[in-house]
Amino acid sequence: MGGLPAGKVELTEHDYAEWEWRVDALMVLLTGVKGGKRLMTVDELRKNIEALGPDAYDRMRYYERWVTSITQTMIQRGVITTEELGRKMAEIEQRDRSQV
Amino acid sequence: MKDSGNYQPYSYFQLMEVSLRELLVEKGIVTEAQVAATVEDMRARSPERGAKVVARAWVDGSFKKKLLENGTRACEELGLDVPALRLVVVENTASVHNMIVCTLCSCYPRMLLGLPPDWYKSRNYRSRAVREPRAVLAEFGLQLNQDTAIRVHDSTADMRYLVLPMRPAGTEGWSEERLASIVTRDCMIGVAVPEPN
Amino acid sequence: MIEARFKPGEPVRVRKAYPLGHIRTPFYVRGHGGVIERLCGTFGNPEELAQMRSGEPKQPLYRVRFLQSEVWPGYRGNPEDALEVEIFQHWLE
DSSP: OTTOOOOOOOOOOOOOOHHHHHHHHHHHHHTTOTTOOOOOOHHHHHHHHHTTOTTHHHHSOHHHHHHHHHHHHHHHTTSSOHHHHHHHHHHHHHHHHHTO | OOOGGGOOOOOHHHHHHHHHHHHHHHTTSOOHHHHHHHHHHHHTOOHHHHHHHHHHHHHOHHHHHHHHHOHHHHHHHTTOOOTTOOEEEEEOOSSEEEEEEOSSSOOOOHHHHOSOOGGGGSHHHHHHHHHOHHHHHHHTTOOOOTTSEEEEEEOOSSOEEEEEOOOOTTOTTOOHHHHHHTOOHHHHHTSOOOOOO | OOOOOOOTTOEEEBOOOOOSSOOOSOGGGTTOEEEEEEEEEEEOOHHHHTTTSOOOSOEEEEEEEEEHHHHSTTOOSOTTOEEEEEEEGGGBO
């Protein structure tokens, strides 16, 4: 996106939430850094973020794009399946609700 | 047990993170302990580490030479752990001011400086830094004189960049620690210059 | 491994092509001329790595310096203002 017209730079910073730190950590580990098992490359992360489409930059936050891309990559690589993911997400949501 | 008064259901993406992590743990690919340790490791990386490198280069001419030749090796010589980092250090002079951006995503020397600020990753910075660097610097409050050329570095591939700012006047005789204290993250990205306080 | 064809100081032009897939050559330099600033080394081809392939053979990666005035029409600033971008050899001619 270099050179495209854009607005003033907003000098915002935010403290990262715990889940965002964990997404970052997963990326470090899955690319084989810090003792992780190398299952993907940063190139796949980038490609899958690009695949989200240009409006992803408006719709989604940075680590939302990352977690989507990493998960998509794991499915593409056959590390997890769509079915496993669906079941797990439903399980977590149930577990989360029942803790209230 | 969560306090229901503060209860916030997981967002879709938070749900995805928890699910992905639990699946990877179940499959023996990562452990919770590894994830936690990696988070702490990243949290501990901060601009202070880069400031140390800059301060050393300011006081030690032969270290500076090494730093400009091979940024990674020079950092390692200072005892800094910088795994998977291929660092190129670019030097500000009276005639050249350097500025770093990644227009394609938001590459940043994370293993040295820690996580980048939101603005560095923003569409506006990434689009405009390459095309109108002076206007962007002005928004950061930095005015360069017209005789100074600006060099914008777009980290498009495997290298990561650090700006070695000029040592300001009025810092003669300062200790390395004191010198490091005026080198901010923004100086090492190239949107600010160090100021003696 | 692929041999490095270009030397520091040599003028080069970035190919003008717009294929599909993951590409690390920014749009704004395609078709433009610059000068080799240094050879960074040889690295796996990101276009291939992104497609879950090996990225071999490794390709020479260069830092290329472009004058801002050459890249952007109507650029206003110091005539020495420059852009330095890492470009893989197969995009240079």
